[in-house]
Amino acid sequence: MTDDPDKQIKELWDDGLADDEIFCIGKIVAHWGAIEHEIFYQTLSTYVGKSGADAELPKAMNNLRFSAVLKLWEERVVKKAEGSRRAVLEEQKRKIESYQDSRNALVHGMWDWKRDQPDVVTTTRVKKKQIITTSFNEGDLYHFYTELAQINLLIRYPGGLQEAFEEQASNGLYINEAELRRLSRKSKHS
Structure with a gap:
C-alpha cells in the first residue's frame, strides 16, 4: 500500500x-x-x-x-x-x-435501471412537487x-455543411477544428 x-x-x-x-x-x-x-x-x-x-x-x-x-x-x-x-x-x-x-x-434526474430490462435506463426527478420519470430505450x-x-x-x-466548409475554407487551408483539437491532445499525451 x-x-x-x-x-x-x-x-x-x-x-x-x-x-x-x-x-x-x-x-x-x-x-x-x-x-x-x-x-x-x-x-x-x-x-x-x-x-x-x-x-x-x-x-x-x-x-x-x-x-x-x-x-x-x-x-x-x-x-x-x-x-x-x-x-x-x-x-x-x-x-x-x-x-x-x-x-x-x-x-x-437520478439514474436507475432494472435487471430484467437491460436496454432501458430511467431517470427520476421532482419538479413542482411532481415526480417525473423518463425512460431511454x-x-x-x-x-x-x-x-x-x-x-x-x-x-x-x-x-448547412456547405456553408460551414465555405467559411472555414475562406480562412485558408481547411482542417476540421474539432479534429485539430483531438490531434493536439493526442500528441500532448503521447
Whole structure:
C-alpha cells in the first residue's frame, strides 16, 4: 500500500451504465452546453454596437434560464433571418424546445435501471412537487446525441455543411477544428 491517495485502491460504486451509454450522455451534455453557448453569444451580439460598447442587457441575459435566452434569440436572431435560413433556425428552435425535457431528465434526474430490462435506463426527478420519470430505450441516447450535433451545426450554419466548409475554407487551408483539437491532445499525451 502507498501513502499517495491517488495511488491507493479505491472502493467505487458501479453505476451500471454501459460505455456507449456513458459516451452518449457525455456527448449530449457537451452538445447542449454548446447550443446554449452559441445561442447566448448570437443573442448577445445583437446588443453590442459596432464600437464594441455593451448596451444595457435585459435580465434574461443573466443566463439563469436558458428558455428566456432562447426566446430572445428567436426575437433578435431567428425572426431577422431571411428565407430558408429563417426556416432552418425556426426548426432548430422547435427541436431545442422539444428536447428540453429529455435534457433536464438526463442532467437533473437520478439514474436507475432494472435487471430484467437491460436496454432501458430511467431517470427520476421532482419538479413542482411532481415526480417525473423518463425512460431511454436502446438507441434513444444515440439518437438524442446526433440530433443535438445536427442542431449545433445548423444554428451556426443555417446553410448547412456547405456553408460551414465555405467559411472555414475562406480562412485558408481547411482542417476540421474539432479534429485539430483531438490531434493536439493526442500528441500532448503521447
